[in-house]
Amino acid sequence: MKNRDTAEKQSMEKPAGSKPEQADVGPTYAAEALRDNEERYRLIVNTADEGIWVLDEQYLTTFVNRRMAGMLGYSRIEMEGKSLSFFLFEEDLPDYEVKTARRREGIAERYERRLRRKDGSTLWALVSATPIMDKDKHFQGSFAMYTDITERKQAEDALLESEAKYRSIFENAVEGMFQSTPEGRLISANPAMVHIFGYASPEEMISSVTNIGRQLYTNTDDRRAFMQLLEHHGITGGFESQFYRKDGSVLWGSLNVRAVKDSGGTILYYEGTLMDITARKNAEEELKKSEAKYRNIFENAVEGIFQVTADGRYMSVNPALARIHGYSSPEEMVNSVTDIAHQLYVDPSRRDELMRQMKEKGFVKGFEIMMRRKDGGLQWVSMASHAIRDVNGTVLYHEGTLEDITSRKLGDEELKQLRKTLGGTIRALSSTVETRDPGISGHQGMVSNLAVDLSRAMELPRDMIKSIEIAGLIHDIGKVSVPVEILSKPKGLTRMEYDFIKLHPQSGYEILKEAELPYPVAEIILQHHERLDGSGYPAGLKGNEILREARILAVADVVAAMLSPRPYRPAHGMDAALNEIEKNKGILYDSEVVDVCLKLFTNRGFQF
Structure with a gap:
């Protein structure tokens, strides 16, 4: 504009009648006008409420306005040069391919599109896309306007979810739900309502019940009283009455109903819920009867x-x-x-x-x-x-x-004494075995102590721990049936002698099976030489066929035995004992028990 003002001033200063100077101002005015227009359009583009997105023929971004970049959480520079597909979710790419093909064919479209923001969240936009074609109608790219409709889509989704939720409530409610006309015809009924009245389907009930007052109410006076309440208050709750089911039987129901009116106050229909309170009413009746009995119970109770x-x-x-x-x-x-x-x-x-x-x-x-x-x-x-x-x-x-409970208390004292006696008996039995087999002196006590510590570390119930303790103390009781010569033999056993030794779990079971013990001690002793893979004895049990207590006792028995000398061999030592159970974990021995045992010795410093 400065050049224009100067030119005008020079023209005004020339003497009258002088020949005008031929000033070349046309291009200057045109350039300024073009710049003004560009600035004006740039301002419009960058302040528009809609996002503007220009793509080239490869669908790479050549231009986005500030609104478009802001909608996606990017800067304009970050978006330039990126393919439109970069901003889409993978599952939307097939639709993207379809639409780009249409654009190449010169087809403009208006549609909804889901885009991925920079933070990974979803942007829903209404897109007006127009192809850019050259004079020969060759595809050069596309121009699109994007309107953010995320809130609308969220509202629509929320509405659909709400409708689905309330439809689900209507269909799955325990209470009967219904709508009816002021004249007494059903408009709708949910499955619970249908079930309460004994109909096969909502359709059957709606078509069958054409006069609620006469067909459903056992007392028409109740219907009139109910309608008066509705007309006066527009709503009523907890109205109790008796109704007929389809088969003619009677139920008690509690109604909660409101009148739905138009803007002029005219009742359009009634809607509400009906709860079957037959059970409650029957209970109230029974309560009255029981109250009569209560005094008798009170007077004659023990x-x-x-x-x-x-x-x-x-x-x-x-x-x-x-x-x-x-x-x-x-x-x-x-x-x-x-x-x-x-x-x-x-x-x-x-x-x-x-x-x-x-x-x-x-x-x-x-x-x-x-x-x-x-x-x-x-x-x-x-x-x-x-x-x-x-x-x-x-x-x-x-x-x-x-x-x-005086008698019970006395009985508890007797039980304590009995348990004390049982403990003495168990110790005596343990001593009997070790007297016959001096080579295993203290072995049963070692097994019992280790098995109890394993059980406690595994947080087993108190009764189970007690049964393991007792079984450990007498687990070799069956050896009383084995000749002393075999038990104390200083050399390796023959096959026949070993087979004789293998009978001791069964012998122990036979000795204890008739004993009235409070725990399954006999069964634990019977199974303490069984192995997970079925290679044990006497029954060749596998896996969970073996009592958990017996699986614990088996590990304790092996470790204690390997740590102690025998007449025919020296002690193997701690490393060998722990290596044996670790090597055969899950094969011969229970994995959980082995893991706990290894921790007892390596982490907690267990000692016999």
Whole structure:
């Protein structure tokens, strides 16, 4: 513009009548106009809401505007020179090939396309693509406008998902769901509604039920009352009535319905749910009957039943509780016992412990305490109790049951003594074997100790560990049937002698199978020489056919045996013993047991 102003000024300064100077200003004006237009179009392109993408004949990017680059999360420079396919997901490439072929044929299109942003997320765009053809109609590239429709697509997907979800809810709901006209015809019914009323399909029910009031309601007055509520309030919930099923049987249903109206307030239809409460109604009826029986149960129960205040006074007790504590009647006990903690508890602090647990959990179960009878005698009881609270959570009273377990407690003491006796017997049996075979002195104890540690490391149940301990202590009990000459022979055994030795697991089983032991000791002993591949004895069992306890005992037995000398050989040593079980892990010996055993010796420093 500066040149233009200068030219105009020079023209104005020339004297009148002088010959005009021939200034060549045409090209200057044209260039400036072109630059103005380019700047204007560049501004339009770079500030457009739509993305603009220009591709050459190889579908390589020659130009994108800022909006296009921003939509994909790239800079314009990053996008230039890249193929359009670079920005697509692999599964969309076949469609891309189809559309590029159309563009080469000179066909313009409008379609939706999915693109991959720089961060890997999805951009959905509405594309208006136009081919660029030269004057001979040869394909030179394409020009496309991209409108970001990601939010719309997400909304559409969400809507489809929502529709699918609510359709799924409608189809799979446990409650019956329906729509009906104000005149009483069904418009729709879900499978649950159909099932409740005993029809084969929604179509059958909709076509069959043409008058809900007459066909479904057992009492037409209920239908009228229900409709009045709907007309007055527009919604009603928990309306209970009896209905006919297709087969004529009666059910109880609870209705929750609302009126759907148009903008003018006219009712279009009703929609709602119906829950089959027949079971609940029947239960309520049964509850009434059971309440009549409750007093009889309360009066005649073997266990004591009580209600007691938080401060320790009985509100009610049944005859059994009075009898357990030595009172002649419930009335006498309620009137006499005014301080439970000090009148009944041998240790009043146990009452405090009971109340502490009640406060923490709201209940106690199996709470064992020693109590004092009316005559001063002592007894063990087991109590279960829970708190009864009001709507605000305040404890009103406690109720529960009480059982006299004095006999059981005495039995527990006898059981402890029996187990003590059993332990002595087991040790005696173990000593018997080792007396006959001095060469294995201490072997059974070593096996038992190692097997127990293996079991604990494997976190086995307490009873299983105990059975392994006992079996380990007497696993060679069957050797009492083997002649001492064979057991103490200083040289290698003959085939016949070895076969005789191999009978000892079966012999041990025969000795113990009739014993009333609390664990499967006989079976463990029978199987402790079995091997995973079936090469063991006496039965050639394989894999999981062998008791887990026996698989543990087998590893412990091999390790202990190899670490101890025998009349016919010296001890093999720790390395040889561990090498034996590791080499045959999963072949002869249980892999888990071997791994645990290796860790016991190498990581935890196990010693016999």
